[in-house]
Amino acid sequence: MSAATEVDVVVVGAGVAGLVAALRARAAGASVLVLGKSSGASFAWSGSVDVADSLVGMVPGSAVAGLERGDAVEDAIVQTAGRLPRHPYARLGAARVNVRDALRFLVDAVPSLALSLRPDGKNHVLATALGTVKRGALVSRSQLLDLAELPSSAVVGVVEWRDLAGFNARPVSEMLRFCCGLGAGHRAPRFVDVVVPRVNGGEVFLDNAIFAAALDDDAERLRFLQALQLRLAAIDPAPTHLLMPAALGTRPLSKEALDDVDKKVGRPLRELLALPPSVPGRRLITALRDAATAAGVDVRDASVMAPVIEAGRVVSLEVQRGPERQQVRPRVVVLASGRFFGGGLVRDHEARESLFGLPVVVDGQPLGDRFIGSLTGDSVDGDHAIFRAGLAVDDALAPLDHSQRRVLDNVVCAGSVIGGFDPSRDGAALGVHVWTSWLAGSLAADAAKFSALGPGGQAQDLA
Numbered sequence: 042m043s044a045a046t047e048v049d050v051v052v053v054g055a056g057v058a059g060l061v062a063a064l065r066a067r068a069a070g071a072s073v074l075v076l077g078k079s080s081g082a083s084f085a086w087s088g089s090v091d092v093a094d095s096l097v098g099m100v101p102g103s104a105v106a107g108l109e110r111g112d113a114v115e116d117a118i119v120q121t122a123g124r125l126p127r128h129p130y131a132r133l134g135a136a137r138v139n140v141r142d143a144l145r146f147l148v149d150a151v152p153s154l155a156l157s158l159r160p161d162g163k164n165h166v167l168a169t170a171l172g173t174v175k176r177g178a179l180v181s182r183s184q185l186l187d188l189a190e191l192p193s194s195a196v197v198g199v200v201e202w203r204d205l206a207g208f209n210a211r212p213v214s215e216m217l218r219f220c221c222g223l224g225a226g227h228r229a230p231r232f233v234d235v236v237v238p239r240v241n242g243g244e245v246f247l248d249n250a251i252f253a254a255a256l257d258d259d260a261e262r263l264r265f266l267q268a269l270q271l272r273l274a275a276i277d278p279a280p281t282h283l284l285m286p287a288a289l290g291t292r293p294l295s296k297e298a299l300d301d302v303d304k305k306v307g308r309p310l311r312e313l314l315a316l317p318p319s320v321p322g323r324r325l326i327t328a329l330r331d332a333a334t335a336a337g338v339d340v341r342d343a344s345v346m347a348p349v350i351e352a353g354r355v356v357s358l359e360v361q362r363g364p365e366r367q368q369v370r371p372r373v374v375v376l377a378s379g380r381f382f383g384g385g386l387v388r389d390h391e392a393r394e395s396l397f398g399l400p401v402v403v404d405g406q407p408l409g410d411r412f413i414g415s416l417t418g419d420s421v422d423g424d425h426a427i428f429r430a431g432l433a434v435d436d437a438l439a440p441l442d443h444s445q446r447r448v449l450d451n452v453v454c455a456g457s458v459i460g461g462f463d464p465s466r467d468g469a470a471l472g473v474h475v476w477t478s479w480l481a482g483s484l485a486a487d488a489a490k491f492s493a494l495g496p497g498g499q500a501q502d503l504a
């Protein structure tokens with residue numbers, strides 16, 4: 042085994058949280074090594090960055106509120122902190138630290154996605170591939186069709202490609218019609234189905250990701266768009282806008298490429314918020330990885346294990362890539378290993394964090410070996426405490442033990458590994474992950490400056 046690599050900041054986890062923390066720590070001058078072993082929840086991301094939503098729970102037992110937009114996102118953050126005292130926005134003082142700065146950091150890190158905030162600071166109102174309507178603070182160029190901005194005369198065509206398995210326009214357009222009719226003060230647009238007959242002579246594409254890979258090819262994309270155009274000529278009333286599954290290529294579409302798509306089909310064609318396997322999730326992670334690499338962050342596909350801890354500090358970690366193993370000596374560790382989906386939390390007998398064995402907490406109580414059924418609600422729409430499970434952290438994002446004491450002095454937590462919020466129910470998901478990881482990157486870089494290892498600089502090559 043070669044000599045241990047010394048690095049200012051080692052980030053465990055290469056999801057959105059790990060990569061944002063890495064970019065921020067690097068921008069603050071630290072040498073940074075990111076280690077991620079597989080795709081986590083970030084790859085399932087729909088395409089909307091949910092930061093806060095004042096309308097969550099407005100319709101009893103449901104998260105739908107028609108085309109209403111709700112309050113400004115920053116006001117909704119304060120409301121979330123007031124409503125949910127254990128939420129990171131409350132615990133870490135979101136009112137004190139500007140979440141908007143963290144979102145700007147993300148927007149600037151991935152210009153190819155053209156993630157946009159609304160000028161009035163409110164949420165976009167977006168359609169999902171299930172036909173539901175949801176609000177999100179940021180969305181990329183190719184998915185931006187704000188339903189609440191459409192004139193009442195708009196006709197939205199939901200595009201079903203017969204070449205793509207698993208997506209039917211009819212239930213989606215029916216559901217959108219229903220959801221958009223909820224709430225007050227808006228006349229919903231009309232929705233029509235646009236079913237495009239088969240174009241591809243071979244097998245059907247089994248999911249969005251495979252279809253998107255086919256549409257990466259300019260000639261293939263043109264073939265499909267021409268088939269759509271032909272079909273549109275027969276649709277009455279003629280759609281003014283189009284929504285399709287998120288599959289317009291695996292890479293983000295440039296403005297010119299999207300303008301070209303619109304020109305070919307004669308109206309705006311945008312993508313629905315995605316279901317897994319999510320192309321937007323892959324686009325975001327690829328863009329973040331590229332940005333991190335360009336900034337001088339060393340990003341590796343590798344597993345981290347066997348931490349050595351001395352006097353409450355992580356002094357070394359073992360890194361495994363294929364058959365190779367190597368020691369890394371970090372000044373500071375950013376733990377961005379996700380929840381159960383990403384492998385950051387495990388439950389074999391007792392629930393625990395998988396690298397350091399930290400306790401997993403639900404609503405202030407250790408999860409331990411408690412029966413999961415006692416932590417779920419009576420209905421799908423109910424309150425499921427298990428989805429808030431994660432690590433307890435102090436206000437410097439350091440993990441805490443059962444007695445609320447800091448256990449590891451040079452570990453900073455970031456993203457979904459932190460507990461206290463339910464990304465699927467609170468109206469705040471990736472926004473919290475981006476904000477905590479942006480904070481974590483800065484805290485880690487600062488802490489690395491004061492730690493006892495030798496001089497900093499670029500991480501040595503692990504290969």
Ligand SMILES: Cc1cc2nc3c(=O)[nH]c(=O)nc-3n(C[C@H](O)[C@H](O)[C@H](O)COP(=O)(O)OP(=O)(O)OC[C@H]3O[C@@H](n4cnc5c(N)ncnc54)[C@H](O)[C@@H]3O)c2cc1C
Nearest residue numbers: 054056058078079081082083091345379383456457470471
């Ligand atoms: C189906 C679905 C839909 C979603 N839709 C939305 C949405 O519409 N809006 C929104 O805001 N959010 C949404 N989210 C939430 C959001 O996408 C994720 O929760 C978020 O991206 C999690 O980021 P993360 O980096 O904290 O964790 P993850 O993406 O899970 O990353 C954790 C990483 O840690 C790595 N790891 C773990 N242990 C180790 C180890 N020992 N060594 C090396 N690597 C390790 C894993 O391999 C993984 O790469 C959705 C999530 C899901 C599942």
